[in-house]
Amino acid sequence: MADLRDLYQELILEHSKAPRNFHELPAANRRAEGYNPLCGDHYTVTLEVEDGKIRDIGFQGAGCAISKASASLMTQIVKGKSVGEASKLFEDFHDLVTGKAPPNGNQPDVGKLKVFAGVSEFPARVKCATLAWHTLESALEGKQDVTTTE
Numbered sequence: 001m002a003d004l005r006d007l008y009q010e011l012i013l014e015h016s017k018a019p020r021n022f023h024e025l026p027a028a029n030r031r032a033e034g035y036n037p038l039c040g041d042h043y044t045v046t047l048e049v050e051d052g053k054i055r056d057i058g059f060q061g062a063g064c065a066i067s068k069a070s071a072s073l074m075t076q077i078v079k080g081k082s083v084g085e086a087s088k089l090f091e092d093f094h095d096l097v098t099g100k101a102p103p104n105g106n107q108p109d110v111g112k113l114k115v116f117a118g119v120s121e122f123p124a125r126v127k128c129a130t131l132a133w134h135t136l137e138s139a140l141e142g143k144q145d146v147t148t149t150e
């Protein structure tokens with residue numbers, strides 16, 4: 001697993017040590033819990049959604065550096081975005097970490113999320129990187145069950 005070190009780029013390390021929006025929102029109107037049994041990553045995502053926009057987002061929980069950094073960067077990037085924009089980002093991010101080439105040949109513009117591109121070489125880690133996003137999606141869809149990556 002020595003090659004994993006290549007994945008732990010500075011931004012990932014930094015976000016896993018000091019995750020952003022790492023708190024539960026007291027006024028949340030959307031909430032979901034996500035669990036990745038393969039790695040043990042477990043997070044709760046809370047949101048304030050108003051007029052189809054993500055006004056605020058927070059997450060809490062524990063897991064590996066990749067899952068935590070991914071959740072942290074996710075909260076930064078989707079805050080203020082519309083629900084539609086957030087699901088489009090998830091699609092693009094999913095393509096990126098699964099190494100799927102975009103159909104039109106253009107790399108999707110995922111901003112800082114690009115640091116997770118290396119994850120595509122580690123299939124088991126894809127679940128770590130996408131857990132928070134799956135959980136976000138469940139929260140937006142109003143699902144009550146715990147979201148798992150299995």
Ligand code: ZN
Pocket residue numbers: 036039040041063064065066067127128
């Ligand atoms: Zn993990």
